[in-house]
Amino acid sequence: MCPDREILSAYFDGEVAAPWGQEIAEHVAGCERCRAWLAGMEGTRRALADEQVPEWRVPMERVRRRILVHVPSERPRLPVWRRQVTLPVPVAILAAALLLILGVSLAVVATRQDMGYIRVTKAPAGGTEYQFAVPYDKVEALLKSVGGSDANIESVMTIPKNVKLVPVGEPRMGKAAEFLRKKP
């Protein structure tokens, strides 16, 4: 009588102790059917041993990510201004320096109209708009403190009496290139 398949499988794996194992070996030697079954098991084992191990890391990682996407976050989402940002120290120092420079630049722009300043905007219709930003109270006070006054800014030239001037047209002004004299 042939032994049970489970016993034969245990025998194939070498898990049957000596006296029983000896009896099964004697039976298998004389039993065509059991020898054929054990030969099939041996063929299966060799086929599995020869098969290459499949690359499982990539699909595993893909599955892990899919799972993580669907797992609800335990921590509540903070508003943008309360989120924590992690920066390397040199980057943090650089960012702080840039912020400082930006702030100083803004302040300079905001206070530059302390000096005479004008913005000229050409209108599409051809007109020109002049925007003045000239707060002069401090400048006037300073000029007075160093002895300047409006009287000093005017100069007088006296035209000789023997020169009689006659108007020949309306006053005109322009760049010198516009009034090049024609040579005879």
Place this chain on the structure above:
Amino acid sequence: MRASVRSGIVPFLLALAVANANGQAQGTETDPKEALQELLSKALMVTVSARILPPDDTQEETPVWNAESTKLTIPGRSIKVRLDGDNVRIYLICTPYLQDNGEVLLLAQGQVWFTEPQDNENRYVSTFYSIPVSYGEKVLFFPLGVSSSDSPQKNHFNIELEIKIVPYEKKP
């Protein structure tokens, strides 16, 4: 090594930087010498040269009279030149402004008081110009008009004023 900061601190730092810079810019006490140096660094020299040229029908091109005035000013502060003649008084008021592109916008006002010799009538003309100029570029002002061959008036003197603006350079 890494630093961890709350992103909400960024606007705070920015506001602090601006406030600090503003505070420095608007300091309550300014040393007059420092302020003067600051003014001089942006000061401009405005030179006005007045010339009276001989009549066009003469071949002479040398001015029969000329005068020059150089004034130091700052952008936005005007300089005034007055020419006094027998029958004419001319005012030229020049106000230079610095533009965004670093060039100068010259705002000039010309006023001419003129007495007609024959009928003793006074005439007044006021004109206003705005001309963008580069440093050193010459601008001409003809307070009594520009003479030409078509001009009905012949054998007369021409008066012209030349304006030139250059940055102030402290002499060593």
